[in-house]
Amino acid sequence: MVESKTVHSALITYTSMISLLSLCPPFVILLWYTMVHADGSVMQTFEYLKQNGLEGLKTIWPSPSLIAWKIIAVFGVFEAFLQLALPGKRFEGPVSPTGHVPVYKANGLQAYAVTLITYLGLWWFGIFNPAIVYDHLGEIYSALVTGSLVFCVFLYIKGHLAPSSSDSGSSGNVIIDFYWGMELYPRIGKHFDIKVFTNCRFGMMSWAVLALTYCIKQYEQNGRVADSMLVNTALMLVYITKFFWWESGYWCTMDIAHDRAGFYICWGCLVWVPSIYTSPGMYLVNHPVNLGTQLALSILAAGLLCIYINYDCDRQRQEFRRTNGKCKIWGKAPSKIVASYKTTKGETKTSLLLTSGWWGLARHFHYVPEISAAFFWTVPALFSHFLPYFYVIFLTILLFDRAKRDDDRCSSKYGKYWKMYCDKVPYRIVPGIY
Secondary structure, three states: OOOOOOOOOHHHHHHHHHHHHHHHHHHHHHHHHHHHHOOOOHHHHHHHHHHHHHHHHHHHOOOOOHHHHHHHHHHHHHHHHHHHHOOOEEEEOOOOOOOOOOEEEEOHHHHHHHHHHHHHHHHHOOOOOOHHHHHOHHHHHHHHHHHHHHHHHHHHHHHHHOOOOOOEOOOOOHHHHHHHOOEOOOEEOOOEEHHHHHHHHHHHHHHHHHHHHHHHHHHHHHOOOOHHHHHHHHHHHHHHHHHHHOHHHHOOOHHHHOOOOOHHHHHHHHHHHHHHHOHHHHHHHOOOOOOOHHHHHHHHHHHHHHHHHHHHHHHHHHHHHHOOOOOOEOOEOOOEEEEEEEOOOOOEEEEEEEOOOHHHHOOOOOHHHHHHHHHHHHHHHOOOOOHHHHHHHHHHHHHHHHHHHHHHHHHHHHOHHHHHHHHHOOOOOOOOOO
8 A cells, every 4th residue: 555645635635636637638628729729719719618518518529530549659659669779878766765766768868859850851851741730639639638548547457457666556545546646667568667658758759749840830821930939939949858858857856756657647748748838839820929030039038048047957956966965056065954764664864955056045946947938938929818828827836736745745754854954945936935
């Protein structure tokens, strides 16, 4: 059995889980419909549903087509092949509570480069037109909604019958097990890591592919790409490039090292990322805003700065951990707290908690530039409609909740040392405010 401790009260936890399980799938379809067929207007979609009710939703919801399944299958198999076949350095993840050390092959940047070059090459040489992906987007999302739910059922059954490591178990509650997952490091065979595939090679990679798709679709429709779309696409691709450059660092974060493989993580990465995260670009396809050179460059520069700060936050912490604190942070020796904790086996271990540099400003300061970057690749849409900004709002809620969950987990793990850390770094995310 695993503990089913939750950050929020039982009522809030169950309400939010059941709400997300039931509301997220139709929301993905409604967002696509609003962006592509309702001029980006939430009110237009609302009026349609108000007049037509459930039948209206059924009419909006496209059936997964054969071409949609083919596109998903080819992309998924291609990414799985790259994950297994491309060379990469051996990387050991953090030691789990049961003492398990996951081993990865760090080849994400190579897979990213091969994917984008292949996709653009297929378009350039007239072998495959990415506009087809946009034209069948609703069917693709519909297929992903269904297929990913089936995949989460597979993960639930696998967690019960054939867990890949000792970091697995049941809370005793079917809904919690399905939503939060049962396995921390599920694998197929010895080398195919499921969470690396869902989170990185399908989710993040599809974000990059769709960003290019929207750009190409606008070019094919209008004979040119608006500066708003160029800024949006450039910032998204720089951010995703940063992600794959730093992918091994991501394997040490909450998503991989603490959150189990269930609906929350895996369905989110397989469906929510390619739909919600890409939505500002989806909106811009049919709304080519002309910003002008000065405004476009200003937004681009601000976005690039935010992405760099986000990267530098992660780099600082990774370097601090790699050198066991024997490094320079902003030109000085880092200040730190040596925290001891007990493993589930009763062994006493120590961790170093960084309290200077970006990490001296707030305990999760890196979320500030991440949210800001998302704003800057959305703001080229300007303010005619609210919906392009849904992703920024969602990301803010997600990261604030994640910060609370991480703080509660660390408080439970480190006890008095975490209190010392919070006394030294009192703000959770926004320095001086929160």
